[in-house]
Amino acid sequence: MSRVRVLGTVLLLVGLVLPASLVAQERGVTPTEILIGSTLPLSGPAAYWGTGVGGGIDAFLKWINDGGGVHGRKFRVILRDDAYLPARSALNARELVERDGVFAIVGMIGTANAFAARDYITESKTLWISPTTNDIWAGYRNRQYLFVTYPSYHNEGRILTQYAAQNLGTKKIAVFYQNDEYGLGLLRGVKYGVAASKGVKLAGQASYEVTDTDVSAQAVKLRGSGADTVFIAATPGQGALIVREMAKLGWRPTLLATFTLGDPIMFTLAGEAWNDVYSTAYFPLPGLGDAKVDQMLATLIRYNAALARSPYNALAGVTFIEPLVEALRRTGPTVTKDRVVAALESLRNWNGEVSRGVTFGPNRRQGLNRIYIVKASGGRYVKITDWIEYPTQY
Numbered sequence: 001m002s003r004v005r006v007l008g009t010v011l012l013l014v015g016l017v018l019p020a021s022l023v024a025q026e027r028g029v030t031p032t033e034i035l036i037g038s039t040l041p042l043s044g045p046a047a048y049w050g051t052g053v054g055g056g057i058d059a060f061l062k063w064i065n066d067g068g069g070v071h072g073r074k075f076r077v078i079l080r081d082d083a084y085l086p087a088r089s090a091l092n093a094r095e096l097v098e099r100d101g102v103f104a105i106v107g108m109i110g111t112a113n114a115f116a117a118r119d120y121i122t123e124s125k126t127l128w129i130s131p132t133t134n135d136i137w138a139g140y141r142n143r144q145y146l147f148v149t150y151p152s153y154h155n156e157g158r159i160l161t162q163y164a165a166q167n168l169g170t171k172k173i174a175v176f177y178q179n180d181e182y183g184l185g186l187l188r189g190v191k192y193g194v195a196a197s198k199g200v201k202l203a204g205q206a207s208y209e210v211t212d213t214d215v216s217a218q219a220v221k222l223r224g225s226g227a228d229t230v231f232i233a234a235t236p237g238q239g240a241l242i243v244r245e246m247a248k249l250g251w252r253p254t255l256l257a258t259f260t261l262g263d264p265i266m267f268t269l270a271g272e273a274w275n276d277v278y279s280t281a282y283f284p285l286p287g288l289g290d291a292k293v294d295q296m297l298a299t300l301i302r303y304n305a306a307l308a309r310s311p312y313n314a315l316a317g318v319t320f321i322e323p324l325v326e327a328l329r330r331t332g333p334t335v336t337k338d339r340v341v342a343a344l345e346s347l348r349n350w351n352g353e354v355s356r357g358v359t360f361g362p363n364r365r366q367g368l369n370r371i372y373i374v375k376a377s378g379g380r381y382v383k384i385t386d387w388i389e390y391p392t393q394y
Contacts, residue, residue, distance in 0.1 A: 028103025029073070029335045034328065036061070036321070037078045037102035039092035039117075040109055044083035045210050048236040048265050049109050052310030054079045056317025057106060059303035060296075060353075064325060071333040075325075078102065084109070084210060084235075086116035093117040097124050103335075104129060107320045111136060111153075111181035122146065127337055130320040130367075132260075134185025137365065138393040145337065147344050149319050149358055149367040151282045153182065153258060155390040156371060157189020157231065158196070160256045160280065163373055163385070164229055165197035168254050168278070172203035174227035176218060176242050178234055179207040186233035186258060203227040208238055219245035229254040232277075236261060240269035247273045254278070259371070263312040267379045277376040281383070282368055283319055283354050286311060288383055296353045312381075315354050322352040323360075323367065366392045 028035040038057060041050035061075040069075065078100055080092040089108060096102045097120075104127035108114050114131040121128050122142040134153040137143060164170035175190050177183030187205065194202050204225025206218035219242060222230055230246070230253045232239050239261045246252065255277040262279035284290035286297045293315065300307050300314050307314040327343035328335065347367070350358045358367045370389045374381040 026103065026336050027101050032073055033076055034070070034073050034335070035076050035078070035100065035102045036324075037080070037096035037100055037105050038107045039080045039082045039089050039096065039105070039113075040107060041084035042079065042081035044085070045237050046084040046109060046235045048263075048269075048310060049260065049313055050081070050084075052263065052265070052307065052313025053107060053109065053317040053320065055304050055307045055310075056300055056314035057321045059300040059307065059314070060318045060321055061325075062303050063299055070325060070328045071335075073328075073335075077106075082113060084113065086110070086112045089113035090116040090120060093121050097121070097126050103127065103337075104324060104340075106324065107131065107317070111185060115181060125337065127324070127340060129324045134181055135393055136181065140394070143365050143394065145341065146365050147323065147360055147367060148365055149323055149355060151259060151280070151368055151371050152189075152366075152390065152393070153185040153233070154189040154192070155369075156258055156280055157186040157233075158193040159189075159371065159388055159390065160231065160278065160373065161190050161193025161200075162197055164254060164256060164278070165193070165200045168229070170200060170229040170254060172201055172225070172227045173229045173231060174202070174204040174206070174222045174225045174253075175231045176206050176208070176215075176222060176234060177232075178238070179209055183207065183233045186231070190231050208234070208242075210235065210238075212238065213241075215241045216245050216248075218242060219249060219251075222246070223249055223251045227253055229256065231256040232261060233258050234261065236263070236265060236269055240266060240274070243270045243273045243277075262374060262381060263310055264379055264381075265310045265313070266376070268309070274376050275378065278384075279374050279376065279381065280371040281312075281374050281381070282371050283315060283356055285374065285381055285383070286315070287380060293354055318354040319352070322355055323347060323350070323358055326350065326352060364392060364394075366394050 040054045065074045082088040108131040111133040114133045130149040257279045330343040370387045373385040
């Protein structure tokens with residue numbers, strides 16, 4: 001037998017004996033650490049989202065680390081600021097993969113932002129857990145390493161519109177929306193809801209650009225539409241602006257808003273004008289009887305006191321990261337992307353610290369397909385419906 005063949009046989013036997021983690025090191029994974037990355041709007045018009053979500057992710061992983069990590073590995077997280085700019089989100093994603101060498105990217109706020117980064121992330125075969133977008137994944141083929149734990153804006157718009165028609169006396173609805181795929185996705189959902197509701201029509205619509213700081217003209221346009229209900233799909237800052245402008249006009253229609261505006265921070269930004277706004281939630285909100293969620297919020301605030309200002313966004317951050325942590329627990333000490341994918345696909349109606357009912361599968365990447373409706377009242381939100389399910393799309 002030649003020396004080359006003998007050496008090859010020895011190397012093969014070594015590969016069979018040694019742990020897989022020592023034979024082929026997965027990017028972002030060492031014997032003691034797993035590196036996670038995220039790009040979020042930590043500054044700019046959507047900073048209320050980014051700082052809350054990013055703070056929640058960071059605090060949750062610190063809590064996991066203080067409990068021993070997962071199979072002897074601790075988490076390290078890199079949060080990059082994209083200022084809600086799609087081009088910067090795409091650049092940050094590339095740097096997280098190529099320069100920082102992350103094992104997975106968690107989150108990314110904004111449909112336009114995720115759209116700008118999705119081809120690179122998916123083609124680089126990087127695990128991507130819960131970008132917050134509308135339905136840009138339906139029909140997108142390269143989804144092997146993508147897992148979403150966030151509700152559909154389209155279905156949220158449809159469900160809230162139908163609820164308003166059936167329960168709030170809505171006859172004429174108008175939409176104030178961000179002029180990108182976030183707002184347009186919600187607008188499409190409202191149109192579906194209008195079409196499915198008798199005696200309701202879309203009375204008007206007014207868009208804004210994410211850089212706008214004055215929306216008084218939009219408020220006048222919406223009032224002129226004769227709408228009795230206005231649906232808001234905006235950043236927290238611009239959502240508060242439009243409500244305050246309506247109040248200046250002495251106009252108080254029924255107000256609906258996406259979950260993205262369903263955080264108590266809105267009472268700080270909009271004041272009492274935010275009372276009686278109808279929104280949605282996709283996990284049990286604190287103070288509504290779920291002791292596990294209440295305890296997790298207290299834990300997050302213990303690690304980062306600033307999260308008390310944006311508690312629901314912080315808890316949303318937990319829903320983004322905790323399915324990955326659970327999958328790593330199920331994977332065992334030998335961590336590879338494909339083993340983690342298989343573990344994520346094994347989640348069936350899974351409940352975490354905050355997440356409820358998460359389900360994935362080989363042909364399912366939309367982990368959530370239900371929401372419930374809440375009403376803003378006195379600085380908090382009150383649950384007013386049971387869970388409402390909608391069809392999965394991808």
